[in-house]
Amino acid sequence: MAQRQGRFVLKLPNKPKILATAAVVGPKEAEGPHGPDFDNCHSDDYVGQETWEKAESVIHKEAIERAINKAGLSPLDIDMVFAGDLMDQEIASTLGIRELNIPFVGLFGACSTMALGLALAGLMADTHAANYAVASTSSHFCSAEKQFRYPLAYGAQRSTTAQRTVTGAGAAVVAANGPKRAPYIDAVFLGRIRDLGIKDAANMGAAMAPAAATTIIDFMHDTGTTADDYDLILTGDLGKVGSTLVRELMLTRENMDISKVHNDCGMMIFDLEKQDVHAGGSGCGCSAAILCSYIYKELEKGNLKSVLFVGTGALMSPTLTQQGETIPSIAHAVLIRSGC
Amino acid sequence: MAMAEKASPNSPILKNAVKAFLIGGLICAFGQFLFFIYEKWGIDEETVRSLVPTTIIAITAVLTGLGWFDDIAKHAGAGTLVPITGFANAVVSPAVEYQTEGRILGTGAKMFTIAGPVIVYGCGTATLYGVIYYICSMFLGA
The missing domain is CATH 3.40.47.40 (Stage V sporulation protein AD)
Incomplete structure (x- = not known):
């Protein structure tokens, strides 16, 4: 339980x-x-x-x-x-x-x-x-x-x-049950809504970064861990702008450098330079596709032992944007460990 | 917020402006070219004045339908937005996109979702201008 x-x-x-x-x-x-x-x-x-x-x-x-x-x-x-x-x-x-x-x-x-x-x-x-x-x-x-x-x-x-x-x-x-070697979910974290006043619907990475940082910090506080305890902190999908921001926020708020273990599904799914995708990928399918392919395979092989998957969402509505509202954002986390 | 602004790269304004100037200029030069051609064919000037924009609208509509216009506009920016091409594209693109919701509530209803405001405020401004012109001409007797 x-x-x-x-x-x-x-x-x-x-x-x-x-x-x-x-x-x-x-x-x-x-x-x-x-x-x-x-x-x-x-x-x-x-x-x-x-x-x-x-x-x-x-x-x-x-x-x-x-x-x-x-x-x-x-x-x-x-x-x-x-x-x-x-x-x-x-x-x-x-x-x-x-x-x-x-x-x-x-x-x-x-x-x-x-x-x-x-x-x-x-x-x-x-x-x-x-x-x-x-x-x-x-x-x-x-x-x-x-x-x-x-x-x-x-x-x-x-x-x-x-x-x-x-x-x-x-x-x-x-x-509920399965082979011992299968990757498993060790802990989960339901996020709270954060909103630091970003109104630009074309800059969702910036809107989501504070939510991601809050979730990562609270997760580490509750579990008594630091960035060194994870092989990968995988956010999805902050893109280029949001990824820069979440690393900066971790530095300024916690004095913790996560850049060595941090990656972002929005930056991984496309080649940002060659594919003309500006700040990277987004959408529910982005983190899902990366997690359910490459990341899962690496966990299965044991190349990655512990992945803190932090799904970030800009809870944006075109109606509210037109009414001048800021973009509420959220980040949920799942700690997945390799069974190997 | 300041941190977010710092991390967000600005658009390359100079590069965009040069591209918009060149492509926009090219479209206008093409219009002028059409003007000469139509006149050469012996069409009277008044007809040519409506024929030129109509031709450009038709070309834009076809390019939009083929899905090529947005590839040009991505580079041209204001260069394709400001001439009549922008307006034509704004009407045709939702008409194409919302076909799947049917002729009436799809194409018919959604056709003016982008161009609608231009028409509303364009007509509004024109009416206001007309009223001012009417009052002024009453006093000035022009």
Whole structure:
């Protein structure tokens, strides 16, 4: 049964296993540095569908099915799925999951959703409320542009601080029991909303950085750890601006240099120089795709022993931005350890 | 906030301005070129004055539909936004994007989501100008 450690950290003594993961992405992500790590790369942004929203739901479903398959299970074995995306009413998740016949919990945490879903799946598996729980998220560049910004064919210039929404989905199967060597969830942390007054919707990295720093600091306080205790502190997805800021915030607030162990999914998924993506990647699918491919493989191999995955989300709404509101942000954390 | 501003790189203003000037200028020169051509074909000046922007609007609409216009505009910035090309693109791009929601509530309703404000305040300003012009001409007897 999960135990509270300090003020915010929830320790999972039964060490729920991450049995398998899968990541499915679009063509631009396939060309990125981690292209070969993904389970499937689609060459068509529409994925054979008529609309962007349906295309996103298809890759979401594909990621879940692939992860369940890799775990040697069928959808009937899954006790619950925690899923979310960026679309209004979570349509990519609901459309994708409606045929799978799995008890469904829709989540909204913007780009932090993968961490939130993984935390909840871990808690459920730890208490044996679920033998198998799935956490999954997706995002699609085109559906996100349509909902949050301009039509694709509109000739707008993007700001240098803007991040590109990743076309991709990731899913992880979390189990109450599993092989000893499988990576497991050691602790989870549910974040609080931070808002330091950033209004620029094209600079979400800056809006999210304080939330990420607060979560990392509180996690370390509660567990009595420092940056040296982790092989990797993986934020997702602060991008270039937010990553610089979170490192600076850690230095000024805690006098701690995390730069040696810190990386960011938004900086990893694209080649920032060659792919013209400005400040990097973003969207629920970004951290999900990186975590559920490269990072999971490294944990499986034992190359990474402990990863503090800090999912960061800008809880941005176009309506509130138009009303002059600042951007509330959040960061949830999951401590994943290698079973090796 | 100060920390966030420091970490956020500014847009390369000079480079953008030069590109906007060159591409914008090129579009205007193309307009002038059309003007000469149409006149040479013996079309009267008044018709040419509407024919030139109509041609540029048509070209923009086709380029938008093909998805090429945004690739040019990414570099051109104000160079494609300020001439009539910007307005045409602002109308056609949502019309294309929202086709999936149907002809009426998709294309029809969403067509003016970007260009709408320009039309509203453009007409508003024109009306205001007209009223001022009318009052002035009453007094000045022009």
